Every structure is written in C-alpha cells, then in structure tokens.
Amino acid sequence: MNKHAVHHLILEKLVADLDVAQRAAQTAYETATHEENIAENKYDTLGLEASYLAAGQAKRVEEIKQALTLCQNLSLRAYDEQRGIEMGSLLGLEDEQGRQQWLFLAPDAAGLKVDVVGQPVTVITPRSPLGNSLLGKFEGDDVEIVVAGARQQFAVTEVK
Known part of the structure; x- marks a missing residue:
C-alpha cells in the first residue's frame, strides 16, 4: 500500500x-x-x-x-524508525481478535474512508484516543486505549 x-x-x-x-x-x-x-x-x-x-x-x-x-498542506515523509508514527503515517493495526485495519493519521477529516484496491483505509486524527496513542509508536508496538470504559488493545503491524 x-x-x-x-x-x-x-x-x-x-x-x-x-x-x-x-x-x-x-x-x-x-x-x-x-x-x-x-x-x-x-x-x-x-x-x-x-x-x-x-x-x-x-x-x-x-x-x-x-x-x-x-x-x-500535509507533507508526507518516509517512515523514520527514530521518530516513529507521525502525522501522515499510513499504518496497519491488528486488534486482539486478529482483525486487521489500515489507518491514515491526518490533521483533520477524521472518519473519512477511502478504498485502496478493495482495502478500506480510515482517516484518524491525533484528537482521537487511538490517534493520540499512536503518535511516536513503532512497528511492532502495542497500543492500549480505553473507550467508554472498555479497554482495547492493538498491535502496530506495519507503518509507511
């Protein structure tokens, strides 16, 4: 992708x-x-x-x-293993049940979805709990958030 x-x-x-x-x-x-x-x-x-x-x-x-x-105005940079996930990153996540999803971290347009060769990609922003938790993380890291009292855990499978 x-x-x-x-x-x-x-x-x-x-x-x-x-x-x-x-x-x-x-x-x-x-x-x-x-x-x-x-x-x-x-x-x-x-x-x-x-x-x-x-x-x-x-x-x-x-x-x-x-x-x-x-x-x-978003400038896209190649993934830097020193900086980790940042604005403009495209990343794959896997939840605890093994479901995978692709996300694009953008400054705005949260919730917008685009289709890339049959694979949906959802735009998220750092204002969301997940987007905020992902900033600075690296490929292979786990991310945990609490939404409406429920704990959710994700693994970062790929970052571009």
Whole structure:
C-alpha cells in the first residue's frame, strides 16, 4: 500500500465531498430565501427551518474546506524508525481478535474512508484516543486505549 496514493485518494474524496456540500448549501439557501417560504403566521416555520438547514450546510462546507486545506498542506515523509508514527503515517493495526485495519493519521477529516484496491483505509486524527496513542509508536508496538470504559488493545503491524 502506497501512502502517497492514499493521500491522493483522501484529497479527491474531500474535493468531491466539498462539491456535494456546496450544492446542498446553495439549495438550502435558495429554499430559505424563496418567496413562497415567507412565514404567513407564527406557526408557519418552513422558512425558519430552511434557514437553520442552510446555516448547518454552510458550516459543513467550511469544515470540509478546513480539512481539505490541512490535508493538502500535509507533507508526507518516509517512515523514520527514530521518530516513529507521525502525522501522515499510513499504518496497519491488528486488534486482539486478529482483525486487521489500515489507518491514515491526518490533521483533520477524521472518519473519512477511502478504498485502496478493495482495502478500506480510515482517516484518524491525533484528537482521537487511538490517534493520540499512536503518535511516536513503532512497528511492532502495542497500543492500549480505553473507550467508554472498555479497554482495547492493538498491535502496530506495519507503518509507511
């Protein structure tokens, strides 16, 4: 698995998500400001509801723009056995049941998933318990986190 290719897929997905969000925000704005949605009485809330939706969509657009900018500015370095896992690392993890997963440590866009030749790769950030625990770890290290009172343990199987 190539981390530059994964990074490129993440950027493509963010651009596509931004396009969808911008169109949704524009539609919500047009609905909120359309003359047919002007309230006729205090119980007519369609225009108000549409304005809340438009505001939420606009916020989502800004969040995606921020994630895109941060990910575009991410400089990818080759894995350094002295520094360990850092921002921009692509890594394989195995849980206690032997299930494997691929993660990409990014500054933003947590939860975004891309598919690399049938293998899902999930973006995580250092703000998450797992992302924070992985920083500075090395291939072969174990990582333990507690989420909602449950202990989870992972082995770092591969780092790129």
